Amino acid sequence: MLFSALATLLAIITNAKAHSWVEQLTVIAPNGTFTGTPGYARGNYLRTASGFSDTTMTYLLPPGTRSNVTQLLPSDKLCKDTQQEKSQSDGSPRLQASAGAPIALRYQENGHVTLPQNQPGKPKNRGTVYVYGTTQPKGGEKLLDVYGAWNSDGTGGDGRGVLLTTQNFDDGRCYQVNGGDISERRQKDYTHEANQLMGADLWCQVDIQLPTTAPSGKLYTLYWVWDWPTAPGVDPTYPHGKTEVYTTCMDVDVQGTFANKQATDDEYAEEQDLNSAAIPSEFDDLSGQETPVESSSSPATTSAASAKKATVTAWHTVGKTVTVSQDTTVTVDASQPSLTP
Numbered sequence: 512m513l514f515s516a517l518a519t520l521l522a523i524i525t526n527a528k529a530h531s532w533v534e535q536l537t538v539i540a541p542n543g544t545f546t547g548t549p550g551y552a553r554g555n556y557l558r559t560a561s562g563f564s565d566t567t568m569t570y571l572l573p574p575g576t577r578s579n580v581t582q583l584l585p586s587d588k589l590c591k592d593t594q595q596e597k598s599q600s601d602g603s604p605r606l607q608a609s610a611g612a613p614i615a616l617r618y619q620e621n622g623h624v625t626l627p628q629n630q631p632g633k634p635k636n637r638g639t640v641y642v643y644g645t646t647q648p649k650g651g652e653k654l655l656d657v658y659g660a661w662n663s664d665g666t667g668g669d670g671r672g673v674l675l676t677t678q679n680f681d682d683g684r685c686y687q688v689n690g691g692d693i694s695e696r697r698q699k700d701y702t703h704e705a706n707q708l709m710g711a712d713l714w715c716q717v718d719i720q721l722p723t724t725a726p727s728g729k730l731y732t733l734y735w736v737w738d739w740p741t742a743p744g745v746d747p748t749y750p751h752g753k754t755e756v757y758t759t760c761m762d763v764d765v766q767g768t769f770a771n772k773q774a775t776d777d778e779y780a781e782e783q784d785l786n787s788a789a790i791p792s793e794f795d796d797l798s799g800q801e802t803p804v805e806s807s808s809s810p811a812t813t814s815a816a817s818a819k820k821a822t823v824t825a826w827h828t829v830g831k832t833v834t835v836s837q838d839t840t841v842t843v844d845a846s847q848p849s850l851t852p
């Protein structure tokens with residue numbers, strides 16, 4: 512009992528400043544097992560590196576210095592300053608993957624999933640992750656040119672990219688080891704052997720599929736956007752709610768074409784090592800997935816996530832409110848943030 516209480520207290524202290532970003536990208540074999548050499552985000556800084564701090568990789572929009580914490584501005588850049596260029600840091604190579612390959616993007620939950628009482632007013636799915644892809648990234652890419660604009664059929668926004676998936680931040684398995692009820696239950700349900708990478712924790716992941724049309728020999732850019740808002744009227748510190756959007760920008764070296772798992776006899780390997788396993792439900796959703804294609808059109812309205820996992824909305828003000836729901840993206844004039852169930 513004492514150990515459990517101390518573990519919970521330590522997690523609360525640790526997560527006061529702990530946030531999440533994509534720690535690692537890995538190709539997934541047709542049987543659902545990670546394969547090959549992992550890759551990393553642009554300008555990655557490993558947690559084990561000397562001088563590492565949480566702020567090294569954290570990128571928050573709107574920034575904490577903004578007076579209106581519900582406001583996203585058209586000038587907000589999608590990528591952190593250290594991720595503006597398509598360059599890799601020493602020891603953190605770019606992922607190499609074939610066109611059409613399934614890929615796991617992994618990140619730490621840092622108590623956001625297993626200690627929900629620490630963050631009042633957050634969505635039950637612990638926020639929503641959107642992953643966008645493009646062969647035409649822009650220098651100084653703006654968040655709102657992509658987030659809520661690009662859609663799954665490639666006709667949204669300026670047509671330079673596509674929405675590859677929309678998933679819950681909580682993949683249903685991941686946990687940080689602490690004394691919370693959720694963590695203790697998942698430690699029993701999803702037992703794994705501690706390793707050097709994750710320790711005793713089990714990282715979260717979002718599984719995507721690179722488009723089969725991604726050109727071999729070129730870079731394919733991925734934008735991971737985590738929307739983790741605080742609802743109005745819940746946290747007294749933010750009576751009008753709070754917008755929290757975190758991003759990670761990364762590139763993949765596309766080499767050849769992946770042997771689609773539908774063309775093999777392999778099935779998802781049950782009872783496999785959770786240290787190197789895709790999420791079964793997410794991985795299965797990739798089977799038979801139509802390949803998004805970028806468009807040159809710029810329609811006035813856009814649809815949003817076609818993926819099945821998103822269950823909550825987000826609310827923001829950008830001079831007007833952009834409400835992103837499971838099925839559509841709606842833009843309405845508003846002076847205050849709104850929440851659409």
